[in-house]
Amino acid sequence: MNAVPSARQVIALLEKFSPEHLAIEGDRVGLMLGTLDKPVKKTLVTLDVTEGVVDEAVQRGADMIISHHPLLFMPLTEIDTSTSKGRVIQQCLHHDLTVYTAHTNLDIAPGGINDWLAEAIGIQETAVVVPTxxxxxxxxxxxxxxxxxxxxxxxxxxxxxxxxxxxxxxxxxxxxxxxxxxxxxxxxxxxxxxxxxxxxxxxxxxxxxxxxxxxxxxxxxxxxxxxxxxxxxxxxxxxxxxFGLGRVGTLSSAMKLEAFSNHLKEVFKVDGLRVVGDLEKSVTNVAVIGGDASKYWPQALAAGADVLVTGDVKFHTAQDAEAAGLALVDPGHHIEAIMKAALAERLGADAQASNYNVEINASAHATEPFTFL
Incomplete structure:
Protein backbone atom coordinates (compact mmCIF):
# COMPACT_ATOMS: atom_id res chain seq x y z
CA MET A 1 0.00 0.00 0.00
CA ASN A 2 1.35 3.45 -0.93
CA ALA A 3 2.23 5.73 1.96
CA VAL A 4 1.21 9.36 2.33
CA PRO A 5 4.46 11.36 2.11
CA SER A 6 5.48 14.34 4.18
CA ALA A 7 5.91 17.74 2.57
CA ARG A 8 9.65 17.24 3.08
CA GLN A 9 9.57 13.99 1.08
CA VAL A 10 7.68 15.65 -1.79
CA ILE A 11 10.18 18.51 -1.85
CA ALA A 12 13.02 15.97 -1.84
CA LEU A 13 11.69 14.75 -5.19
CA LEU A 14 11.82 18.33 -6.49
CA GLU A 15 15.30 18.82 -5.05
CA LYS A 16 16.62 15.81 -6.96
CA PHE A 17 16.46 17.71 -10.25
CA SER A 18 16.10 21.31 -9.07
CA PRO A 19 18.22 21.66 -5.92
CA GLU A 20 18.21 24.96 -4.05
CA HIS A 21 21.97 25.40 -4.49
CA LEU A 22 21.44 26.06 -8.21
CA ALA A 23 19.57 29.30 -7.42
CA ILE A 24 21.27 32.61 -8.11
CA GLU A 25 22.85 34.08 -4.99
CA GLY A 26 20.37 36.19 -3.02
CA ASP A 27 17.31 34.61 -4.62
CA ARG A 28 14.47 33.61 -2.32
CA VAL A 29 13.85 29.90 -2.70
CA GLY A 30 12.71 27.13 -0.40
CA LEU A 31 10.13 27.17 2.36
CA MET A 32 8.09 30.38 2.41
CA LEU A 33 5.36 29.52 4.89
CA GLY A 34 4.24 26.61 7.07
CA THR A 35 6.12 23.41 7.77
CA LEU A 36 7.62 20.58 5.77
CA ASP A 37 7.06 18.15 8.64
CA LYS A 38 3.46 17.25 7.93
CA PRO A 39 1.68 14.70 5.72
CA VAL A 40 0.71 15.87 2.25
CA LYS A 41 -2.10 14.23 0.32
CA LYS A 42 -2.60 16.99 -2.26
CA THR A 43 -0.20 19.55 -3.74
CA LEU A 44 -0.98 22.45 -6.04
CA VAL A 45 1.68 23.73 -8.48
CA THR A 46 1.42 27.39 -9.50
CA LEU A 47 3.39 30.22 -11.07
CA ASP A 48 2.36 32.77 -8.42
CA VAL A 49 0.73 32.63 -5.00
CA THR A 50 -2.24 34.99 -5.21
CA GLU A 51 -5.55 35.16 -3.38
CA GLY A 52 -7.18 33.33 -6.27
CA VAL A 53 -4.60 30.56 -6.16
CA VAL A 54 -4.99 30.17 -2.39
CA ASP A 55 -8.78 29.94 -2.82
CA GLU A 56 -8.25 27.24 -5.44
CA ALA A 57 -5.87 25.34 -3.13
CA VAL A 58 -8.44 25.43 -0.32
CA GLN A 59 -11.25 24.29 -2.64
CA ARG A 60 -9.15 21.40 -3.90
CA GLY A 61 -8.18 20.38 -0.37
CA ALA A 62 -4.47 20.94 -0.98
CA ASP A 63 -1.96 20.65 1.85
CA MET A 64 0.89 22.38 0.04
CA ILE A 65 1.48 24.94 -2.71
CA ILE A 66 4.64 24.81 -4.82
CA SER A 67 5.23 28.09 -6.66
CA HIS A 68 7.81 29.41 -9.08
CA HIS A 69 7.65 33.06 -8.03
CA PRO A 70 8.41 33.63 -4.35
CA LEU A 71 5.53 34.58 -2.06
CA LEU A 72 8.00 36.43 0.19
CA PHE A 73 10.64 37.95 -2.05
CA MET A 74 11.34 41.02 0.09
CA PRO A 75 11.62 40.90 3.92
CA LEU A 76 8.34 41.72 5.68
CA THR A 77 8.11 44.56 8.18
CA GLU A 78 4.48 43.82 8.96
CA ILE A 79 1.63 41.52 7.96
CA ASP A 80 -1.30 43.80 7.21
CA THR A 81 -4.36 41.65 6.52
CA SER A 82 -6.09 44.56 4.82
CA THR A 83 -3.62 44.08 1.91
CA SER A 84 -3.67 41.30 -0.65
CA LYS A 85 -0.30 39.95 0.51
CA GLY A 86 -1.45 39.98 4.11
CA ARG A 87 -4.64 38.13 3.24
CA VAL A 88 -2.70 35.50 1.31
CA ILE A 89 -0.49 34.85 4.33
CA GLN A 90 -3.48 34.85 6.68
CA GLN A 91 -5.41 32.36 4.55
CA CYS A 92 -2.41 30.06 4.13
CA LEU A 93 -1.83 29.97 7.87
CA HIS A 94 -5.54 29.57 8.62
CA HIS A 95 -5.83 26.57 6.28
CA ASP A 96 -2.45 25.10 7.25
CA LEU A 97 -1.06 25.47 3.72
CA THR A 98 2.67 24.96 3.33
CA VAL A 99 4.13 27.23 0.62
CA TYR A 100 7.41 26.30 -1.06
CA THR A 101 9.19 28.11 -3.90
CA ALA A 102 11.55 26.90 -6.63
CA HIS A 103 12.58 30.06 -8.47
CA THR A 104 15.89 30.53 -10.31
CA ASN A 105 16.93 27.00 -9.36
CA LEU A 106 14.01 25.76 -11.48
CA ASP A 107 15.03 28.19 -14.25
CA ILE A 108 18.58 26.85 -14.23
CA ALA A 109 17.95 23.14 -13.62
CA PRO A 110 18.43 20.80 -16.59
CA GLY A 111 14.93 19.70 -17.50
CA GLY A 112 13.48 22.82 -15.83
CA ILE A 113 11.66 25.90 -17.07
CA ASN A 114 14.06 27.03 -19.78
CA ASP A 115 14.22 23.53 -21.23
CA TRP A 116 10.41 23.33 -21.18
CA LEU A 117 10.24 26.68 -23.00
CA ALA A 118 12.87 25.63 -25.55
CA GLU A 119 11.08 22.37 -26.23
CA ALA A 120 7.74 24.14 -26.69
CA ILE A 121 9.30 26.61 -29.15
CA GLY A 122 11.06 23.84 -31.06
CA ILE A 123 14.66 24.77 -30.25
CA GLN A 124 17.05 21.87 -30.81
CA GLU A 125 20.59 21.04 -29.67
CA THR A 126 20.46 23.51 -26.81
CA ALA A 127 23.23 25.01 -24.69
CA VAL A 128 23.22 27.37 -21.71
CA VAL A 129 23.05 31.11 -22.50
CA VAL A 130 24.27 32.58 -19.18
CA PRO A 131 26.53 30.21 -17.20
CA THR A 132 26.04 30.59 -13.44
CA PHE A 243 24.58 25.19 -15.25
CA GLY A 244 22.98 28.48 -16.16
CA LEU A 245 20.06 30.60 -17.29
CA GLY A 246 18.42 30.27 -20.67
CA ARG A 247 18.88 27.94 -23.60
CA VAL A 248 20.14 28.63 -27.12
CA GLY A 249 19.89 26.33 -30.11
CA THR A 250 18.53 25.99 -33.61
CA LEU A 251 15.14 25.67 -35.25
CA SER A 252 14.56 22.73 -37.59
CA SER A 253 14.28 25.25 -40.43
CA ALA A 254 14.73 28.99 -40.81
CA MET A 255 11.74 31.29 -40.33
CA LYS A 256 11.12 34.98 -40.97
CA LEU A 257 10.95 36.93 -37.70
CA GLU A 258 7.27 37.74 -38.28
CA ALA A 259 6.37 34.07 -38.84
CA PHE A 260 8.44 33.05 -35.82
CA SER A 261 6.63 35.62 -33.67
CA ASN A 262 3.25 34.29 -34.81
CA HIS A 263 4.50 30.80 -33.99
CA LEU A 264 5.21 31.96 -30.43
CA LYS A 265 1.69 33.40 -30.13
CA GLU A 266 0.28 29.96 -30.92
CA VAL A 267 2.72 28.07 -28.71
CA PHE A 268 2.14 30.23 -25.64
CA LYS A 269 -1.50 31.07 -26.39
CA VAL A 270 -0.99 34.83 -26.10
CA ASP A 271 -3.12 37.42 -27.89
CA GLY A 272 -0.20 39.76 -28.52
CA LEU A 273 3.53 40.18 -28.11
CA ARG A 274 6.23 42.79 -28.74
CA VAL A 275 8.82 42.34 -31.47
CA VAL A 276 12.10 44.20 -31.94
CA GLY A 277 13.86 43.95 -35.29
CA ASP A 278 13.21 43.57 -39.00
CA LEU A 279 10.17 41.32 -39.47
CA GLU A 280 11.72 39.98 -42.70
CA LYS A 281 14.88 38.89 -40.88
CA SER A 282 15.67 35.18 -41.19
CA VAL A 283 15.76 33.41 -37.82
CA THR A 284 17.55 30.10 -37.26
CA ASN A 285 19.41 30.37 -33.96
CA VAL A 286 17.09 31.11 -31.06
CA ALA A 287 17.76 31.92 -27.39
CA VAL A 288 15.05 31.80 -24.73
CA ILE A 289 15.29 32.95 -21.12
CA GLY A 290 12.14 32.78 -19.03
CA GLY A 291 11.06 35.76 -16.95
CA ASP A 292 12.63 39.22 -16.95
CA ALA A 293 15.94 38.56 -18.70
CA SER A 294 16.38 41.09 -21.50
CA LYS A 295 19.52 42.37 -19.74
CA TYR A 296 21.22 39.19 -20.92
CA TRP A 297 20.87 40.10 -24.61
CA PRO A 298 24.70 40.51 -25.01
CA GLN A 299 25.20 36.91 -23.85
CA ALA A 300 22.50 35.70 -26.25
CA LEU A 301 24.15 37.56 -29.10
CA ALA A 302 27.57 36.18 -28.17
CA ALA A 303 26.05 32.68 -28.17
CA GLY A 304 25.11 33.17 -31.82
CA ALA A 305 21.40 33.85 -31.39
CA ASP A 306 19.47 35.63 -34.14
CA VAL A 307 16.65 36.36 -31.71
CA LEU A 308 16.13 36.32 -27.94
CA VAL A 309 12.74 35.35 -26.51
CA THR A 310 12.17 36.79 -23.04
CA GLY A 311 9.79 38.93 -21.01
CA ASP A 312 9.57 42.44 -19.58
CA VAL A 313 11.83 44.01 -22.23
CA LYS A 314 12.68 47.64 -21.40
CA PHE A 315 12.75 50.49 -23.96
CA HIS A 316 16.47 51.29 -23.98
CA THR A 317 17.41 47.62 -23.74
CA ALA A 318 15.37 47.01 -26.89
CA GLN A 319 17.15 49.86 -28.67
CA ASP A 320 20.59 48.56 -27.71
CA ALA A 321 19.82 44.99 -28.81
CA GLU A 322 18.37 46.15 -32.13
CA ALA A 323 21.40 48.35 -32.82
CA ALA A 324 23.66 45.34 -32.19
CA GLY A 325 21.70 43.22 -34.66
CA LEU A 326 19.79 41.00 -32.22
CA ALA A 327 16.04 40.64 -32.61
CA LEU A 328 13.87 40.39 -29.49
CA VAL A 329 10.45 38.85 -28.99
CA ASP A 330 8.62 39.58 -25.73
CA PRO A 331 5.60 37.28 -25.30
CA GLY A 332 5.39 38.25 -21.62
CA HIS A 333 6.68 37.07 -18.28
CA HIS A 334 3.67 34.83 -17.88
CA ILE A 335 4.86 32.24 -20.43
CA GLU A 336 6.68 30.72 -17.47
CA ALA A 337 3.26 29.31 -16.55
CA ILE A 338 4.38 26.39 -18.72
CA MET A 339 5.96 25.13 -15.49
CA LYS A 340 2.60 24.37 -13.87
CA ALA A 341 1.65 21.35 -15.95
CA ALA A 342 5.25 20.30 -16.60
CA LEU A 343 6.29 20.31 -12.96
CA ALA A 344 3.06 18.67 -11.79
CA GLU A 345 3.61 15.87 -14.32
CA ARG A 346 7.27 15.41 -13.34
CA LEU A 347 6.58 15.35 -9.60
CA GLY A 348 3.55 13.12 -10.07
CA ALA A 349 5.62 10.54 -11.96
CA ASP A 350 8.43 10.69 -9.40
CA ALA A 351 5.95 10.35 -6.53
CA GLN A 352 4.39 7.31 -8.17
CA ALA A 353 7.83 5.76 -8.67
CA SER A 354 8.50 6.34 -4.95
CA ASN A 355 5.20 4.68 -4.01
CA TYR A 356 3.85 7.90 -2.51
CA ASN A 357 0.11 8.36 -2.18
CA VAL A 358 -0.08 12.03 -3.13
CA GLU A 359 -2.05 13.96 -5.75
CA ILE A 360 -0.14 16.71 -7.55
CA ASN A 361 -2.15 19.14 -9.68
CA ALA A 362 -1.38 22.13 -11.87
CA SER A 363 -3.25 25.26 -10.85
CA ALA A 364 -6.06 26.23 -13.21
CA HIS A 365 -6.05 29.83 -11.96
CA ALA A 366 -4.47 32.34 -14.36
CA THR A 367 -2.19 34.94 -12.79
CA GLU A 368 -1.46 36.96 -15.96
CA PRO A 369 -2.24 40.61 -15.07
CA PHE A 370 -2.17 41.95 -18.64
CA THR A 371 -4.92 42.11 -21.25
CA PHE A 372 -4.17 42.83 -24.92
CA LEU A 373 -6.70 45.11 -26.69
Whole structure:
Protein backbone atom coordinates (compact mmCIF):
# COMPACT_ATOMS: atom_id res chain seq x y z
CA MET A 1 0.00 0.00 0.00
CA ASN A 2 1.35 3.45 -0.93
CA ALA A 3 2.23 5.73 1.96
CA VAL A 4 1.21 9.36 2.33
CA PRO A 5 4.46 11.36 2.11
CA SER A 6 5.48 14.34 4.18
CA ALA A 7 5.91 17.74 2.57
CA ARG A 8 9.65 17.24 3.08
CA GLN A 9 9.57 13.99 1.08
CA VAL A 10 7.68 15.65 -1.79
CA ILE A 11 10.18 18.51 -1.85
CA ALA A 12 13.02 15.97 -1.84
CA LEU A 13 11.69 14.75 -5.19
CA LEU A 14 11.82 18.33 -6.49
CA GLU A 15 15.30 18.82 -5.05
CA LYS A 16 16.62 15.81 -6.96
CA PHE A 17 16.46 17.71 -10.25
CA SER A 18 16.10 21.31 -9.07
CA PRO A 19 18.22 21.66 -5.92
CA GLU A 20 18.21 24.96 -4.05
CA HIS A 21 21.97 25.40 -4.49
CA LEU A 22 21.44 26.06 -8.21
CA ALA A 23 19.57 29.30 -7.42
CA ILE A 24 21.27 32.61 -8.11
CA GLU A 25 22.85 34.08 -4.99
CA GLY A 26 20.37 36.19 -3.02
CA ASP A 27 17.31 34.61 -4.62
CA ARG A 28 14.47 33.61 -2.32
CA VAL A 29 13.85 29.90 -2.70
CA GLY A 30 12.71 27.13 -0.40
CA LEU A 31 10.13 27.17 2.36
CA MET A 32 8.09 30.38 2.41
CA LEU A 33 5.36 29.52 4.89
CA GLY A 34 4.24 26.61 7.07
CA THR A 35 6.12 23.41 7.77
CA LEU A 36 7.62 20.58 5.77
CA ASP A 37 7.06 18.15 8.64
CA LYS A 38 3.46 17.25 7.93
CA PRO A 39 1.68 14.70 5.72
CA VAL A 40 0.71 15.87 2.25
CA LYS A 41 -2.10 14.23 0.32
CA LYS A 42 -2.60 16.99 -2.26
CA THR A 43 -0.20 19.55 -3.74
CA LEU A 44 -0.98 22.45 -6.04
CA VAL A 45 1.68 23.73 -8.48
CA THR A 46 1.42 27.39 -9.50
CA LEU A 47 3.39 30.22 -11.07
CA ASP A 48 2.36 32.77 -8.42
CA VAL A 49 0.73 32.63 -5.00
CA THR A 50 -2.24 34.99 -5.21
CA GLU A 51 -5.55 35.16 -3.38
CA GLY A 52 -7.18 33.33 -6.27
CA VAL A 53 -4.60 30.56 -6.16
CA VAL A 54 -4.99 30.17 -2.39
CA ASP A 55 -8.78 29.94 -2.82
CA GLU A 56 -8.25 27.24 -5.44
CA ALA A 57 -5.87 25.34 -3.13
CA VAL A 58 -8.44 25.43 -0.32
CA GLN A 59 -11.25 24.29 -2.64
CA ARG A 60 -9.15 21.40 -3.90
CA GLY A 61 -8.18 20.38 -0.37
CA ALA A 62 -4.47 20.94 -0.98
CA ASP A 63 -1.96 20.65 1.85
CA MET A 64 0.89 22.38 0.04
CA ILE A 65 1.48 24.94 -2.71
CA ILE A 66 4.64 24.81 -4.82
CA SER A 67 5.23 28.09 -6.66
CA HIS A 68 7.81 29.41 -9.08
CA HIS A 69 7.65 33.06 -8.03
CA PRO A 70 8.41 33.63 -4.35
CA LEU A 71 5.53 34.58 -2.06
CA LEU A 72 8.00 36.43 0.19
CA PHE A 73 10.64 37.95 -2.05
CA MET A 74 11.34 41.02 0.09
CA PRO A 75 11.62 40.90 3.92
CA LEU A 76 8.34 41.72 5.68
CA THR A 77 8.11 44.56 8.18
CA GLU A 78 4.48 43.82 8.96
CA ILE A 79 1.63 41.52 7.96
CA ASP A 80 -1.30 43.80 7.21
CA THR A 81 -4.36 41.65 6.52
CA SER A 82 -6.09 44.56 4.82
CA THR A 83 -3.62 44.08 1.91
CA SER A 84 -3.67 41.30 -0.65
CA LYS A 85 -0.30 39.95 0.51
CA GLY A 86 -1.45 39.98 4.11
CA ARG A 87 -4.64 38.13 3.24
CA VAL A 88 -2.70 35.50 1.31
CA ILE A 89 -0.49 34.85 4.33
CA GLN A 90 -3.48 34.85 6.68
CA GLN A 91 -5.41 32.36 4.55
CA CYS A 92 -2.41 30.06 4.13
CA LEU A 93 -1.83 29.97 7.87
CA HIS A 94 -5.54 29.57 8.62
CA HIS A 95 -5.83 26.57 6.28
CA ASP A 96 -2.45 25.10 7.25
CA LEU A 97 -1.06 25.47 3.72
CA THR A 98 2.67 24.96 3.33
CA VAL A 99 4.13 27.23 0.62
CA TYR A 100 7.41 26.30 -1.06
CA THR A 101 9.19 28.11 -3.90
CA ALA A 102 11.55 26.90 -6.63
CA HIS A 103 12.58 30.06 -8.47
CA THR A 104 15.89 30.53 -10.31
CA ASN A 105 16.93 27.00 -9.36
CA LEU A 106 14.01 25.76 -11.48
CA ASP A 107 15.03 28.19 -14.25
CA ILE A 108 18.58 26.85 -14.23
CA ALA A 109 17.95 23.14 -13.62
CA PRO A 110 18.43 20.80 -16.59
CA GLY A 111 14.93 19.70 -17.50
CA GLY A 112 13.48 22.82 -15.83
CA ILE A 113 11.66 25.90 -17.07
CA ASN A 114 14.06 27.03 -19.78
CA ASP A 115 14.22 23.53 -21.23
CA TRP A 116 10.41 23.33 -21.18
CA LEU A 117 10.24 26.68 -23.00
CA ALA A 118 12.87 25.63 -25.55
CA GLU A 119 11.08 22.37 -26.23
CA ALA A 120 7.74 24.14 -26.69
CA ILE A 121 9.30 26.61 -29.15
CA GLY A 122 11.06 23.84 -31.06
CA ILE A 123 14.66 24.77 -30.25
CA GLN A 124 17.05 21.87 -30.81
CA GLU A 125 20.59 21.04 -29.67
CA THR A 126 20.46 23.51 -26.81
CA ALA A 127 23.23 25.01 -24.69
CA VAL A 128 23.22 27.37 -21.71
CA VAL A 129 23.05 31.11 -22.50
CA VAL A 130 24.27 32.58 -19.18
CA PRO A 131 26.53 30.21 -17.20
CA THR A 132 26.04 30.59 -13.44
CA UNK A 133 27.77 27.58 -11.93
CA UNK A 134 30.00 24.62 -12.72
CA UNK A 135 29.99 21.43 -10.72
CA UNK A 136 33.26 20.40 -9.08
CA UNK A 137 34.15 16.76 -9.57
CA UNK A 138 35.50 14.17 -7.15
CA UNK A 139 36.83 10.69 -7.60
CA UNK A 140 35.22 8.26 -5.18
CA UNK A 141 37.11 5.03 -4.51
CA UNK A 142 35.10 2.47 -2.55
CA UNK A 143 36.45 -0.83 -1.21
CA UNK A 144 33.75 -3.54 -1.18
CA UNK A 145 33.54 -7.30 -0.69
CA UNK A 146 33.53 -9.12 -4.03
CA UNK A 147 30.07 -10.62 -3.50
CA UNK A 148 28.55 -7.17 -2.92
CA UNK A 149 30.26 -5.38 -5.81
CA UNK A 150 27.46 -5.41 -8.37
CA UNK A 151 24.80 -4.32 -5.84
CA UNK A 152 26.89 -1.43 -4.52
CA UNK A 153 28.07 -0.39 -7.99
CA UNK A 154 24.46 -0.22 -9.20
CA UNK A 155 23.33 1.73 -6.12
CA UNK A 156 26.09 4.32 -6.53
CA UNK A 157 25.20 4.82 -10.19
CA UNK A 158 21.50 5.09 -9.41
CA UNK A 159 22.35 7.79 -6.85
CA UNK A 160 24.11 9.88 -9.51
CA UNK A 161 27.73 8.70 -9.47
CA UNK A 162 29.57 7.78 -12.64
CA UNK A 163 28.16 10.32 -15.10
CA UNK A 164 30.60 11.07 -17.93
CA UNK A 165 29.01 12.93 -20.82
CA UNK A 166 26.02 10.94 -22.05
CA UNK A 167 27.15 7.82 -20.15
CA UNK A 168 25.99 6.83 -16.68
CA UNK A 169 27.14 4.25 -14.07
CA UNK A 170 30.78 4.57 -15.21
CA UNK A 171 33.26 2.79 -12.92
CA UNK A 172 36.69 1.15 -12.96
CA UNK A 173 37.11 -2.03 -10.92
CA UNK A 174 40.21 -3.81 -9.69
CA UNK A 175 40.73 -6.73 -7.34
CA UNK A 176 42.67 -6.82 -4.11
CA UNK A 177 42.72 -7.99 -0.51
CA UNK A 178 41.36 -5.91 2.33
CA UNK A 179 42.71 -6.39 5.85
CA UNK A 180 41.42 -5.20 9.22
CA UNK A 181 41.11 -6.16 12.87
CA UNK A 182 37.61 -5.62 14.32
CA UNK A 183 37.72 -3.81 17.66
CA UNK A 184 36.09 -4.92 20.91
CA UNK A 185 33.04 -2.69 20.39
CA UNK A 186 32.39 -3.77 16.81
CA UNK A 187 29.86 -6.12 15.24
CA UNK A 188 31.79 -7.14 12.12
CA UNK A 189 30.01 -8.30 8.97
CA UNK A 190 33.06 -10.47 8.23
CA UNK A 191 35.67 -11.72 10.66
CA UNK A 192 35.98 -11.87 14.45
CA UNK A 193 36.83 -9.26 17.06
CA UNK A 194 40.53 -8.98 17.75
CA UNK A 195 41.58 -11.17 14.80
CA UNK A 196 43.27 -10.09 11.59
CA UNK A 197 40.78 -10.54 8.78
CA UNK A 198 41.58 -10.96 5.08
CA UNK A 199 38.79 -10.26 2.61
CA UNK A 200 38.70 -10.56 -1.18
CA UNK A 201 37.57 -7.09 -2.17
CA UNK A 202 37.14 -4.94 -5.23
CA UNK A 203 38.15 -1.34 -5.55
CA UNK A 204 35.33 0.50 -7.31
CA UNK A 205 36.39 3.88 -8.71
CA UNK A 206 33.86 6.39 -10.01
CA UNK A 207 33.34 10.12 -10.49
CA UNK A 208 30.88 12.23 -8.49
CA UNK A 209 29.85 15.88 -8.81
CA UNK A 210 29.67 18.02 -5.69
CA UNK A 211 25.93 18.45 -6.21
CA UNK A 212 25.49 14.65 -5.95
CA UNK A 213 28.23 13.94 -3.42
CA UNK A 214 26.17 13.96 -0.21
CA UNK A 215 23.52 11.64 -1.68
CA UNK A 216 26.09 9.25 -3.11
CA UNK A 217 28.02 8.99 0.17
CA UNK A 218 24.79 8.39 2.07
CA UNK A 219 23.85 5.61 -0.34
CA UNK A 220 27.32 4.07 0.04
CA UNK A 221 26.88 4.07 3.81
CA UNK A 222 23.38 2.60 3.55
CA UNK A 223 24.15 -0.27 1.14
CA UNK A 224 27.70 -1.21 2.20
CA UNK A 225 27.72 -4.31 4.44
CA UNK A 226 30.54 -3.00 6.66
CA UNK A 227 29.84 -0.99 9.80
CA UNK A 228 32.53 1.43 8.65
CA UNK A 229 32.64 1.55 4.83
CA UNK A 230 36.15 2.16 3.54
CA UNK A 231 36.47 4.75 0.79
CA UNK A 232 38.76 7.50 -0.50
CA UNK A 233 37.65 10.83 -1.93
CA UNK A 234 39.85 12.97 -4.20
CA UNK A 235 39.08 16.40 -5.69
CA UNK A 236 39.62 16.50 -9.45
CA UNK A 237 40.79 19.32 -11.70
CA UNK A 238 38.31 18.28 -14.39
CA UNK A 239 35.33 20.55 -14.91
CA UNK A 240 31.87 19.16 -14.27
CA UNK A 241 28.54 20.07 -15.80
CA UNK A 242 27.86 23.73 -16.52
CA PHE A 243 24.58 25.19 -15.25
CA GLY A 244 22.98 28.48 -16.16
CA LEU A 245 20.06 30.60 -17.29
CA GLY A 246 18.42 30.27 -20.67
CA ARG A 247 18.88 27.94 -23.60
CA VAL A 248 20.14 28.63 -27.12
CA GLY A 249 19.89 26.33 -30.11
CA THR A 250 18.53 25.99 -33.61
CA LEU A 251 15.14 25.67 -35.25
CA SER A 252 14.56 22.73 -37.59
CA SER A 253 14.28 25.25 -40.43
CA ALA A 254 14.73 28.99 -40.81
CA MET A 255 11.74 31.29 -40.33
CA LYS A 256 11.12 34.98 -40.97
CA LEU A 257 10.95 36.93 -37.70
CA GLU A 258 7.27 37.74 -38.28
CA ALA A 259 6.37 34.07 -38.84
CA PHE A 260 8.44 33.05 -35.82
CA SER A 261 6.63 35.62 -33.67
CA ASN A 262 3.25 34.29 -34.81
CA HIS A 263 4.50 30.80 -33.99
CA LEU A 264 5.21 31.96 -30.43
CA LYS A 265 1.69 33.40 -30.13
CA GLU A 266 0.28 29.96 -30.92
CA VAL A 267 2.72 28.07 -28.71
CA PHE A 268 2.14 30.23 -25.64
CA LYS A 269 -1.50 31.07 -26.39
CA VAL A 270 -0.99 34.83 -26.10
CA ASP A 271 -3.12 37.42 -27.89
CA GLY A 272 -0.20 39.76 -28.52
CA LEU A 273 3.53 40.18 -28.11
CA ARG A 274 6.23 42.79 -28.74
CA VAL A 275 8.82 42.34 -31.47
CA VAL A 276 12.10 44.20 -31.94
CA GLY A 277 13.86 43.95 -35.29
CA ASP A 278 13.21 43.57 -39.00
CA LEU A 279 10.17 41.32 -39.47
CA GLU A 280 11.72 39.98 -42.70
CA LYS A 281 14.88 38.89 -40.88
CA SER A 282 15.67 35.18 -41.19
CA VAL A 283 15.76 33.41 -37.82
CA THR A 284 17.55 30.10 -37.26
CA ASN A 285 19.41 30.37 -33.96
CA VAL A 286 17.09 31.11 -31.06
CA ALA A 287 17.76 31.92 -27.39
CA VAL A 288 15.05 31.80 -24.73
CA ILE A 289 15.29 32.95 -21.12
CA GLY A 290 12.14 32.78 -19.03
CA GLY A 291 11.06 35.76 -16.95
CA ASP A 292 12.63 39.22 -16.95
CA ALA A 293 15.94 38.56 -18.70
CA SER A 294 16.38 41.09 -21.50
CA LYS A 295 19.52 42.37 -19.74
CA TYR A 296 21.22 39.19 -20.92
CA TRP A 297 20.87 40.10 -24.61
CA PRO A 298 24.70 40.51 -25.01
CA GLN A 299 25.20 36.91 -23.85
CA ALA A 300 22.50 35.70 -26.25
CA LEU A 301 24.15 37.56 -29.10
CA ALA A 302 27.57 36.18 -28.17
CA ALA A 303 26.05 32.68 -28.17
CA GLY A 304 25.11 33.17 -31.82
CA ALA A 305 21.40 33.85 -31.39
CA ASP A 306 19.47 35.63 -34.14
CA VAL A 307 16.65 36.36 -31.71
CA LEU A 308 16.13 36.32 -27.94
CA VAL A 309 12.74 35.35 -26.51
CA THR A 310 12.17 36.79 -23.04
CA GLY A 311 9.79 38.93 -21.01
CA ASP A 312 9.57 42.44 -19.58
CA VAL A 313 11.83 44.01 -22.23
CA LYS A 314 12.68 47.64 -21.40
CA PHE A 315 12.75 50.49 -23.96
CA HIS A 316 16.47 51.29 -23.98
CA THR A 317 17.41 47.62 -23.74
CA ALA A 318 15.37 47.01 -26.89
CA GLN A 319 17.15 49.86 -28.67
CA ASP A 320 20.59 48.56 -27.71
CA ALA A 321 19.82 44.99 -28.81
CA GLU A 322 18.37 46.15 -32.13
CA ALA A 323 21.40 48.35 -32.82
CA ALA A 324 23.66 45.34 -32.19
CA GLY A 325 21.70 43.22 -34.66
CA LEU A 326 19.79 41.00 -32.22
CA ALA A 327 16.04 40.64 -32.61
CA LEU A 328 13.87 40.39 -29.49
CA VAL A 329 10.45 38.85 -28.99
CA ASP A 330 8.62 39.58 -25.73
CA PRO A 331 5.60 37.28 -25.30
CA GLY A 332 5.39 38.25 -21.62
CA HIS A 333 6.68 37.07 -18.28
CA HIS A 334 3.67 34.83 -17.88
CA ILE A 335 4.86 32.24 -20.43
CA GLU A 336 6.68 30.72 -17.47
CA ALA A 337 3.26 29.31 -16.55
CA ILE A 338 4.38 26.39 -18.72
CA MET A 339 5.96 25.13 -15.49
CA LYS A 340 2.60 24.37 -13.87
CA ALA A 341 1.65 21.35 -15.95
CA ALA A 342 5.25 20.30 -16.60
CA LEU A 343 6.29 20.31 -12.96
CA ALA A 344 3.06 18.67 -11.79
CA GLU A 345 3.61 15.87 -14.32
CA ARG A 346 7.27 15.41 -13.34
CA LEU A 347 6.58 15.35 -9.60
CA GLY A 348 3.55 13.12 -10.07
CA ALA A 349 5.62 10.54 -11.96
CA ASP A 350 8.43 10.69 -9.40
CA ALA A 351 5.95 10.35 -6.53
CA GLN A 352 4.39 7.31 -8.17
CA ALA A 353 7.83 5.76 -8.67
CA SER A 354 8.50 6.34 -4.95
CA ASN A 355 5.20 4.68 -4.01
CA TYR A 356 3.85 7.90 -2.51
CA ASN A 357 0.11 8.36 -2.18
CA VAL A 358 -0.08 12.03 -3.13
CA GLU A 359 -2.05 13.96 -5.75
CA ILE A 360 -0.14 16.71 -7.55
CA ASN A 361 -2.15 19.14 -9.68
CA ALA A 362 -1.38 22.13 -11.87
CA SER A 363 -3.25 25.26 -10.85
CA ALA A 364 -6.06 26.23 -13.21
CA HIS A 365 -6.05 29.83 -11.96
CA ALA A 366 -4.47 32.34 -14.36
CA THR A 367 -2.19 34.94 -12.79
CA GLU A 368 -1.46 36.96 -15.96
CA PRO A 369 -2.24 40.61 -15.07
CA PHE A 370 -2.17 41.95 -18.64
CA THR A 371 -4.92 42.11 -21.25
CA PHE A 372 -4.17 42.83 -24.92
CA LEU A 373 -6.70 45.11 -26.69
Missing amino acids: KKDHLYKLVAFVPEEDTERIRRALGDAGAGHIGAYSHCTFNSEGTGTFIPGDETDPHIGNRGEMTFVAEKKVETVVSDSQLADVLQVLTDVHPYEEPAYDLYPLSLEGES
